[in-house]
Amino acid sequence: METHDHLEEWVNTRVAAVDLPPGWPNEDVARRRLEQHIAGRRPRRVVLWVALTAAVFAAFVVLPQSRAIAQRLWDQVFLGRLQVLIADGSGAAASFFSPELKHSPEARPVASVEEASRAAGYAPRLPGPGVFATSPRYSVTEATSATLQLRTPGIRYLVARAGGSASEVPDTWNGALLEVRIGPVVVADYAGILLLQSRPFELITPANFDLEAFYRIAFRSLGISERDARTLSTDLRISPALLTFMPKEDEGLVHEFKSRLGTGVLIDEVYGHGKTLAVWSGADRLYALFLSTGHITREFAMEVANALD
């Protein structure tokens, strides 16, 4: 019988085998950082993922992007033209319903708002003075698209597993391509606070594609009840909404905020610790506010939203 010593050696060989970088950790550097921290002058690591942020923004598309929902528990946050479903469960339905970006859009710096307008093909809406402490720098991401090719065998399996009938998934869907056209996105960078905007995204489907049925089957695949899936898909047909999913465990990271334009959503830690994304929609525009360090408060998101349109 194996002794604990042998077992411990086996574990420690792995866990303790991580080599420390030469000269690390540096206590003096840490002490200075701690002093700044304590004095409230913690240096910010400003990471501007312009292209990535644009991609995130772009990815709030009209297609479900999630994993399966084993326990069939879900909540709904209805956001006008943006809808977040908070689902509970595990699994891997995501691959069947997640569109893939053709390429990550690159942000090209432009000198002025006029140039941004010309590059994007529309005039960006910006808040008046006083909302942000600085003037913005502009960039514009090129248009891109995300595509999803349907695979009926996998979808049928998911529907059947969720208690539905595999025959609901039409044969004609196999290989069908759905495309979401995105952007261009105008990025106004206020010293690390990014305000992004785009015209509404455009969904391209095969001729006579039954989008309502697609939504319903996608929801069923994700474990949502037939009745609720029908209600949601009907709503989406009448008023197409941007749709994304959050797992139940991350429910606490999703918050609503109200503005005169309607309801928006704040998502904390969307790309790791301390990174907040706020998304809302205006009359003919989608907006996102991204902060790579620190949290966006409801009040601030509301103030920015109210200052637009």
Added chain:
Amino acid sequence: MMTAEAPADSFDFEVVFHCHYRRIARVIYRVVQDPSRADELAVDVFCKLWRHSSAHGPNAAGWLYRSAVRVALDELRRRSRREKYERWFGVSAPSTDPERAHEVSQERTRIRTVLGSLRSSDAQLIVLRADGLSYEELAQALNLKPASIGTMLRRAHESFRKEYVKRYGDA
């Protein structure tokens, strides 16, 4: 040395920092395996200690170790969540940390994954033990009875190996 208003008690923060910073940073590094992030998290832990006068006392070291492993495990879970979001959003996040560019070996990734999947109490025992804490130090750091450390540590090690072998085989 510390410029902000000092804690009101007689607790010698300087001494505690000097005695424990390197080890705390090392413990965090064993879990997150990213020196820059380990530094940040270690400083965060000491900053919390500075502000939490209730943690000032003879067992401040234990408080530090518990906090260190907890923040390191939280970091692993955040990373996991972030990677999940990235999958949903259909994009891959570019590496922002130069260290990540030299991506840690597959084995390191495995260790992180396994540690992140264990109960926090097991992961704490494993990481601190791997950093050389004695049974007595473990008991003090984790507020456990010294007599129960051996049994708990063995269970933690068994859980680690079981999870490791389940995922990656008995490599």
